[in-house]
Amino acid sequence: MEAELQVLWAAIVAYVLSGVIAIFGVALGRHRERIVLGLIVLGLTLQTVSLGMRWSRIGHGPFITLFEILNSNVWSLMLVFAIAYWRIPKLRPSAAVVMPVMFVLMGWLMLAHPGEGHFPPTYRTPWLYIHIGMAKVFLGATLVALGIAGIVLLRRFGVGIRRFANLPDDSRLDELAYRFMALALVFDTLMLITGAIWAQDAWGRYWAWDPLETWSFITWLLLAFAIHMRLTFRPHPVRNAWMIVAVFVLAFLTFFGVPFVSESAHKGAV
Amino acid sequence: MRARASTWPAFFSWTLGALASLRLTLVLIVLLAPAVVLALNFEEWRSWPLAIPLAGLAVNLLAALATRPAFRVQPALVVFHLSLGALLLLIALGRLSYLRGTLELTEGALFDGDLTTVDAGPFHAGRLKEVRFAHDGFTIGYDPGLKRNTTRNPVRWLDESGRWRKSVIGDHHPLVIGKYRFYTSHNKGFAAVLSVESEGSLPRTTVVHFPSYPINEFGQTNELQLGDAGGNVWMLLDFDEVILDPARKSEFRLPTDYQLIVRDGDARHELSTGNAVSLKGVTLRFEGLRTWMGYNVFYDWTLPWLAATSALAVLSLGWHFVGKFRLKAWDN
Numbered sequence: 060m061e062a063e064l065q066v067l068w069a070a071i072v073a074y075v076l077s078g079v080i081a082i083f084g085v086a087l088g089r090h091r092e093r094i095v096l097g098l099i100v101l102g103l104t105l106q107t108v109s110l111g112m113r114w115s116r117i118g119h120g121p122f123i124t125l126f127e128i129l130n131s132n133v134w135s136l137m138l139v140f141a142i143a144y145w146r147i148p149k150l151r152p153s154a155a156v157v158m159p160v161m162f163v164l165m166g167w168l169m170l171a172h173p174g175e176g177h178f179p180p181t182y183r184t185p186w187l188y189i190h191i192g193m194a195k196v197f198l199g200a201t202l203v204a205l206g207i208a209g210i211v212l213l214r215r216f217g218v219g220i221r222r223f224a225n226l227p228d229d230s231r232l233d234e235l236a237y238r239f240m241a242l243a244l245v246f247d248t249l250m251l252i253t254g255a256i257w258a259q260d261a262w263g264r265y266w267a268w269d270p271l272e273t274w275s276f277i278t279w280l281l282l283a284f285a286i287h288m289r290l291t292f293r294p295h296p297v298r299n300a301w302m303i304v305a306v307f308v309l310a311f312l313t314f315f316g317v318p319f320v321s322e323s324a325h326k327g328a329v
Numbered sequence: 330m331r332a333r334a335s336t337w338p339a340f341f342s343w344t345l346g347a348l349a350s351l352r353l354t355l356v357l358i359v360l361l362a363p364a365v366v367l368a369l370n371f372e373e374w375r376s377w378p379l380a381i382p383l384a385g386l387a388v389n390l391l392a393a394l395a396t397r398p399a400f401r402v403q404p405a406l407v408v409f410h411l412s413l414g415a416l417l418l419l420i421a422l423g424r425l426s427y428l429r430g431t432l433e434l435t436e437g438a439l440f441d442g443d444l445t446t447v448d449a450g451p452f453h454a455g456r457l458k459e460v461r462f463a464h465d466g467f468t469i470g471y472d473p474g475l476k477r478n479t480t481r482n483p484v485r486w487l488d489e490s491g492r493w494r495k496s497v498i499g500d501h502h503p504l505v506i507g508k509y510r511f512y513t514s515h516n517k518g519f520a521a522v523l524s525v526e527s528e529g530s531l532p533r534t535t536v537v538h539f540p541s542y543p544i545n546e547f548g549q550t551n552e553l554q555l556g557d558a559g560g561n562v563w564m565l566l567d568f569d570e571v572i573l574d575p576a577r578k579s580e581f582r583l584p585t586d587y588q589l590i591v592r593d594g595d596a597r598h599e600l601s602t603g604n605a606v607s608l609k610g611v612t613l614r615f616e617g618l619r620t621w622m623g624y625n626v627f628y629d630w631t632l633p634w635l636a637a638t639s640a641l642a643v644l645s646l647g648w649h650f651v652g653k654f655r656l657k658a659w660d661n
């Protein structure tokens with residue numbers, strides 16, 4: 060276990076360095092985008108190795124304990140952000156917003172106990188990977204949207220105006236963030252559908268108002284609300300940005316809060 | 330007369346316009362959120378508080394579909410919203426006709442349509458009474474710490490053409506007969522098979538299911554009614570051996586060395602397999618020990634329709650956004 064943890068800490072060091080360089084890059088107006096991307100890719104590679112070592116040692120993927128769930132989410136969120144960072148240069152400064160959020164997750168991961176959990180028989184199905192995969196893309200898209208919304212909000216509060224000045228104007232960023240919210244809605248919908256199919260197979264009901272199910276549905280409703288709000292009132296980008304923050308916070312609490320405070324079957328209980 | 334004739338269409342179109350309002354959509358979504366939180370916390374609040382905003386959304390959607398030009402030019406969006414409406418309708422139909430229940434079945438015994446607990450929609454009209462199946466025991470592995478692992482439960486069942494078939498169910502493989510789906514559960518245990526013979530009547534076989542094992546490891550007791558004259562007798566399944574060892578991997582099995590303790594008032598009897606005892610004119614013979622399995626049964630004819638409609642919803646949503654965002658590059 061030691062070796063896999065050391066590789067994981069090395070990955071985290073790479074992520075933290077990339078984040079620090081990104082934040083200073085924005086603050087000081089120096090563009091070090093290739094270095095930032097290179098460090099993220101290095102972190103991803105190391106973390107993939109660490110996850111693989113653990114997977115082959117304990118015989119199942121990172122789906123059970125808080126440590127594993129944080130670990131796999133740091134990985135998937137960094138992966139989604141890395142792809143967006145690489146493909147859409149305009150949103151690169153948003154790393155200064157996204158990386159601090161990731162630091163929270165990474166800090167939490169380092170505090171979590173890396174022990175093993177029981178892998179319940181209901182997890183031995185392809186739906187595990189499909190459902191969790193959808194959830195990860197959903198959260199990843201929401202994180203990218205949050206990063207863009209963060210720029211709009213920072214500008215509004217006068218932080219980094221100069222640094223962010225050469226970025227597209229608020230309405231263009233708003234449009235870009237909206238695309239990621241749309242992507243989030245599609246994958247959130249897929250997550251709910253695949254989760255219902257899996258629940259029907261595993262527990263004999265597709266919906267039972269368990270806390271994680273219910274809060275995921277409320278997150279979906281908030282997304283529907285945010286999208287309709289935008290259509291109906293065409294709000295200022297700053298308002299839309301706040302809506303995105305709300306969606307991210309709710310999704311974050313649902314993902315990382317509810318499973319660890321509820322005693323429902325979703326935890327993979329006996 | 331003329332003025333009246335023109336007021337009605339005006340009133341009608343005003344109402345339709347109000348019902349189709351997108352502000353109303355927002356209000357109804359906001360109303361739905363607390364209803365969902367109520368549903369999470371209180372089982373008795375899972376119908377009307379949800380049904381009212383949902384019905385409102387359905388009406389709002391129909392009115393919008395009929396009147397909003399935005400829908401006319403975006404067919405994928407129409408399909409998406411229609412599938413949301415269809416999902417609502419299917420869920421409502423499912424709630425009216427579902428059945429959910431539990432049953433316990435002794436190894437080798439035939440399910441005859443009777444459930445231990447039932448919860449069904451007012452219009453449930455399935456043919457559970459005709460469903461027949463039996464199970465031939467099961468294997469359940471346990472990991473250290475008494476963590477339940479894979480369940481394998483071989484079953485025999487009568488299909489719709491009247492032929493007996495065999496399959497193995499467990500975990501995410503239910504037994505599906507007609508539209509009834511039977512799922513193995515964590516509820517399972519030991520069953521004492523007894524023959525009961527009282528003067529003047531034919532002997533009959535009966536089974537006593539002891540409480541679920543290992544949850545009730547130290548409470549393997551139950552009562553048996555001996556018939557009108559006999560009243561109840563108390564029974565304990567007594568064994569010392571460790572069936573499931575928390576320290577290592579193990580497998581659920583019957584104990585090899587056990588006794589049935591029968592208490593009738595102050596009298597206490599210890600029965601091994603094959604022993605009999607006379608109680609108040611009733612002879613009770615302990616024929617042996619078997620397993621019993623607890624099943625959850627679920628019936629909802631809408632399941633395949635729900636799956637298909639959900640697939641349509643998400644495909645049309647994707648189609649709408651692809652069409653919308655294709656026109657302008659992401660890194661514009």
Ligand code: HEM
Nearest residue numbers: 282283286290354386387389390393397399400410413653
């Ligand atoms: C039930 C009442 C609803 C009504 C009356 C309604 C109405 C509408 C209308 C008229 C539009 C087109 C607006 C335009 O292009 O100008 C629209 C778009 C949309 N609605 Fe709804 N809707 C409802 C519920 C929902 C729900 C529950 C969702 C769930 C997520 C949803 C998701 C969407 C999406 C994703 C769009 C497209 C947004 C875009 O093109 O950017 N709607 N809706």
